[in-house]
Amino acid sequence: xxxxxxxxxxxxxxxxxxxxxxxxxxxxxxxxxxxxxxxxxxxxxxxxxxxxxxxxxxxxxxxxxxxxxxxxxxxxxxxxxxxxxxxxxxxxxxxxxxxxxxxxxxxxxxxxxxxxxxxxxxxxxxxxxxxxxxxxxxxxxxxxxxxxxxxxxxxxxxxxxxxxxxxxxxxxxxxxxxxxxxxxxxxxxxxxxxxxxxxxxxxxxxxxxxxxxxxxxxxxxxxxxxxxxxxxxxxxxxxxxxxxxxxxxxxxxxxxxxxxxxxxxxxxxxxxxxxxxxxxxxxxxxxxxxxxxxxxxxxxxxxxxxxxxxxxxxxxxxxxxxxxxxxxxxxxxxxxxxxxxxxxxxxxxxxxxxxxxxxxxxxxxxxxxxxxxxxxxxxxxxxxxxxxxxxxxxxxxxxxxxxxxxxxxxxxxxxxxxxxxxxxxxxxxxxxxxxxxxxxxxxxxxxxxxxxxxxxxxxxxxxxxxxxxxxxxxxxxxxxxxxxxxxxxxxxxxxxxxxxxxxxxxxxxxxxxxxxxxxxxxxxxxxxxxxxxxxxxxxxxxxxxxxxxxxxxxxxxxxxxxxxxxxxxxxxxxxxxxxxxxxxxxxxxxxxxxxxxxxxxxxxxxxxxxxxxxxxxxxxxxxxxxxxxxxxxxxxxxxxxxxxxxxxxxxxxxxxxxxxxxxxxxxxxxxxxxxxxxxxxxxxxxxxxxxxxxxxxxxxxxxxxxxxxxxxxxxxxxxxxxxxxxxxxxxxxxxxxxxxxxxxx
Numbered sequence: 230x231x232x233x234x235x236x237x238x239x240x241x242x243x244x245x246x247x248x249x250x251x252x253x254x255x256x257x258x259x260x261x262x263x264x265x266x267x268x269x270x271x272x273x274x275x276x277x278x279x280x281x282x283x284x285x286x287x288x289x290x291x292x293x294x295x296x297x298x299x300x301x302x303x304x305x306x307x308x309x310x311x312x313x314x315x316x317x318x319x320x321x322x323x324x325x326x327x328x329x330x331x332x333x334x335x336x337x338x339x340x341x342x343x344x345x346x347x348x349x350x351x352x353x354x355x356x357x358x359x360x361x362x363x364x365x366x367x368x369x370x371x372x373x374x375x376x377x378x379x380x381x382x383x384x385x386x387x388x389x390x391x392x393x394x395x396x397x398x399x400x401x402x403x404x405x406x407x408x409x410x411x412x413x414x415x416x417x418x419x420x421x422x423x424x425x426x427x428x429x430x431x432x433x434x435x436x437x438x439x440x441x442x443x444x445x446x447x448x449x450x451x452x453x454x455x456x457x458x459x460x461x462x463x464x465x466x467x468x469x470x471x472x473x474x475x476x477x478x479x480x481x482x483x484x485x486x487x488x489x490x491x492x493x494x495x496x497x498x499x500x501x502x503x504x505x506x507x508x509x510x511x512x513x514x515x516x517x518x519x520x521x522x523x524x525x526x527x528x529x530x531x532x533x534x535x536x537x538x539x540x541x542x543x544x545x546x547x548x549x550x551x552x553x554x555x556x557x558x559x560x561x562x563x564x565x566x567x568x569x570x571x572x573x574x575x576x577x578x579x580x581x582x583x584x585x586x587x588x589x590x591x592x593x594x595x596x597x598x599x600x601x602x603x604x605x606x607x608x609x610x611x612x613x614x615x616x617x618x619x620x621x622x623x624x625x626x627x628x629x630x631x632x633x634x635x636x637x638x639x640x641x642x643x644x645x646x647x648x649x650x651x652x653x654x655x656x657x658x659x660x661x662x663x664x665x666x667x668x669x670x671x672x673x674x675x676x677x678x679x680x681x682x683x684x685x686x687x688x689x690x691x692x693x694x695x696x697x698x699x700x701x702x703x704x705x706x707x708x709x710x711x712x713x714x715x716x717x718x719x720x721x722x723x724x725x726x727x728x729x730x731x732x733x734x735x736x737x738x739x740x741x742x743x744x745x746x747x748x749x750x751x752x753x754x755x756x757x758x759x760x761x762x763x764x765x766x767x768x769x770x771x772x773x774x775x776x777x778x779x780x781x782x783x784x785x786x787x788x789x790x791x792x793x794x795x796x797x798x799x800x801x802x803x804x805x806x807x808x809x810x811x812x813x814x815x816x817x818x819x820x821x822x823x824x825x826x827x828x829x830x831x832x833x834x835x836x837x838x839x840x841x842x843x844x845x846x847x848x849x850x851x852x853x854x855x856x857x858x859x860x861x862x863x864x865x866x867x868x869x870x871x872x873x874x875x876x877x878x879x880x881x882x883x884x885x886x887x888x889x890x891x892x893x894x895x896x897x898x899x900x901x902x903x904x905x906x907x908x909x910x911x912x913x914x915x916x917x918x919x920x921x922x923x924x925x926x927x928x929x930x931x932x933x934x935x936x937x938x939x940x941x942x943x944x945x946x947x948x949x950x951x952x953x954x955x956x957x958x959x960x961x962x963x964x965x966x967x968x969x970x971x972x973x974x
Contacts, residue, residue: 238461238469245448245457248474254391257475258342264320266443266460270525271386277322280385280418281330283530289497290414290532293381294331310335310361314379314408316401317341317369317388321349321362328358335871337379338364339372363875366882368965370400371818373878378408382415387524389419390478395488398478402492409535415494417531420524422479428526429456440465454479456524477524485531494533578621578953579960583634585646585653586618586625587674589662590639596666606849610932614659617949621956639665643677655963656685657956661928669760671697671928686959688927692885696925698760699797703922705883711876712921714799714897715750717742718759719784721794739784742798743777750800752776755840756783759795773801773838804896804918806841807862809877810929810940812889812954814962820954821874822940824862831856859939869920880925888958891929891937894920931955 242248250256257263263271270276285291296311310333315324318338328336340346346364353362365373369388382405392398405415426449434444446459455476462471480488486496588611594601615635619625625634636645642664646653656678664673672690679690688696695701703713719742746754753775771783780798787793806827813819829839835852849855877892896918929937933948941951 238472245446245459245474246450249457249476253475254341257473258345260344262462262471265437266462271319271322277326281323281326284416287532293414312379313381315383317384319386320345321352323383323385324362325352325356325358328361334361336362339367341368365878367815367818370404372404372408373819374408375821376407377410380410380413382409385418387418387420387528389417390480399492402489406493406535411535411537413535415533419480419529420477421527421529423481424527425456425524426453426479482529489531489533493536495536497532497534579957581655583654584622584657586635586657587660588637589660589666590637593666595662613933617952646681646683653683656683658685658687659931684963686888686955688887689885692927695884696927700759702925706880706922709879709883711880712919714802714921716797716799717745717750719796719798721788739781743780746798753801755799755801757797758787758793759797772840802895802897802921804899806895808936809873809892810937811877812958814887814958815882816965817961823943824865824870825859825936825940826862828858828860861943873920884925886927887962889955891926893923895923896920
């Protein structure tokens with residue numbers, strides 16, 4: 230905002246444009262006031278029904294809405310079910326109407342207002358529509374879905390033309406083009422610029438209800454391209470409660486046709502008619518208040534089609550993008566069997582002026598690694614990363630003085646950062662070992678950077694602290710509707726509090742613990758530290774317990790051998806293990822890598838427990854190091870993948886992940902037919918598997934042969950480009966001013 234937040238009313242304003250915030254939509258749509266001032270249109274189901282009827286009147290759009298039934302005429306995996314994105318969806322009024330009308334559609338809503346999205350989620354839940362709807366929060370210029378994801382994209386309710394220049398609108402259209410399948414349709418509902426320029430009311434006022442009224446002012450910009458507006462909201466018992474300013478671009482139909490075609494679309498034939506064709510006047514005709522409708526009074530409906538591959542001239546080379554975070558490999562209908570290869574012409578890394586890299590301290594022991602020390606594999610991993618960074622930033626220096634850009638001495642870390650003659654402009658935080666190589670102090674490094682007001686890659690201290698506690702993660706995930714394993718807890722430390730009286734099942738003696746596992750969880754069960762990192766305390770020989778004796782042995786090993794007092798015991802998930810990796814941010818969009826599956830075939834052949842424990846990460850001589858491999862998950866239904874990704878975004882936002890993260894899942898029983906419904910039945914009435922959350926990994930392993938690198942390579946992204954993507958995500962986040970995430974469990 231351009232003013233002190235305590236200001237309620239500005240009084241007389243000669244030039245409205247000077248008061249319009251750069252991102253005015255972040256405040257105008259931030260709360261229930263929008264639904265009050267504009268409720269005569271945006272909360273009227275009859276108007277929504279009339280707007281959807283305009284879509285259905287188009288035979289091509291009607292065909293899209295009606296297909297996807299899963300019948301024999303549908304192409305498997307592409308158009309079944311049909312996917313529709315409502316971009317800038319607000320409270321999801323069009324999604325809800327379409328979900329009721331077309332129960333086999335998959336509907337997605339994306340909007341920058343967390344308030345409106347929360348309201349949409351609440352309303353779909355109330356109407357039992359959550360199975361076919363998904364919502365995400367973020368900027369419309371960064372749509373958090375891969376290329377070729379949707380058959381139809383809607384931008385309804387006058388949600389286009391908000392930016393201060395036309396470049397922002399072009400970015401939105403190019404993003405829409407990216408996420409549409411070739412031949413897919415887009416519908417743009419925006420104010421009729423020609424009509425509004427000639428008919429806007431410079432001043433008006435109207436009663437919203439019996440105690441609230443709105444006074445409005447409007448001015449054309451000097452070039453006549455934008456209309457600047459002001460709303461002063463007054464409540465009779467409180468006085469002025471809101472004084473807000475906003476603007477919209479006044480596009481004519483011919484201007485929209487030109488803009489849309491510039492962004493790779495074919496404007497449909499009926500849109501090439503005269504200026505007064507296909508206007509929307511339902512708000513004027515159906516509004517029950519019959520007062521000032523402003524920008525909603527008369528609107529244009531612009532329909533266009535994304536070019537097919539054969540129409541595109543010259544043929545577009547798919548590869549790593551030139552726009553930040555548009556890092557998606559398209560899978561076109563004609564290329565379902567093979568993934569398009571990423572080209573080698575990758576963009577430049579973000580232009581950090583003085584990048585500093587922080588590692589773990591190799592001069593000190595590192596508890597959790599093999600023999601609690603640094604190994605040759607650790608040094609080789611670090612060197613691989615440095616070679617990438619030296620290629621990106623030749624100015625990086627390892628000099629043993631204040632000019633060094635590579636920091637690993639934790640004894641002098643704070644002093645070096647605080648007193649360096651060239652203050653770091655950004656830190657690439659690769660210290661996943663923790664401050665002083667203490668895993669419990671991983672959050673300390675970003676905390677130091679926060680105190681010094683230095684921006685950095687990856688999660689902040691709160692996120693790292695929350696995700697370090699598996700119990701906290703699972704209880705929060707469960708409250709959010711994300712499936713988690715059944716579990717209980719064991720606390721070895723003495724306490725004066727009778728913890729068994731709490732709502733969380735937790736015990737301090739083995740007999741009672743064994744009884745509750747037998748009754749509520751079942752054997753075999755998985756036992757591991759409640760808090761921890763690097764799989765410390767999770768060993769192949771002791772992590773899976775089958776009876777009271779093995780339970781007692783494993784507890785003794787964790788408590789006495791590792792000094793860990795708090796333990797979590799979960800149902801053992803014996804099905805396939807999956808990993809979702811993502812790069813990006815809520816405000817800029819996400820890139821999801823192909824789903825990774827852990828291949829335990831050789832481990833099972835050796836009759837070893839199929840788990841990823843300590844040995845798989847730190848012991849090169851173990852079969853868990855040599856015989857476990859990773860592959861792209863095949864055969865997962867699209868609905869299962871979609872829901873796992875939706876859960877990842879939900880958990881990302883709740884815990885405050887940033888830039889990159891990894892989410893591990895596992896099916897509770899081994900069977901080829903996957904499901905999300907724990908009560909669903911397979912052949913013969915047997916239950917089919919349910920995918921459940923294993924772990925959230927903010928700042929996951931960045932090594933060249935880790936899970937994240939494996940997933941990237943599945944779609945042709947080399948290790949250096951993965952590192953560039955992480956850096957770019959942090960750069961984009963910093964540029965948007967999104968340094969922190971205010972959401973907490």
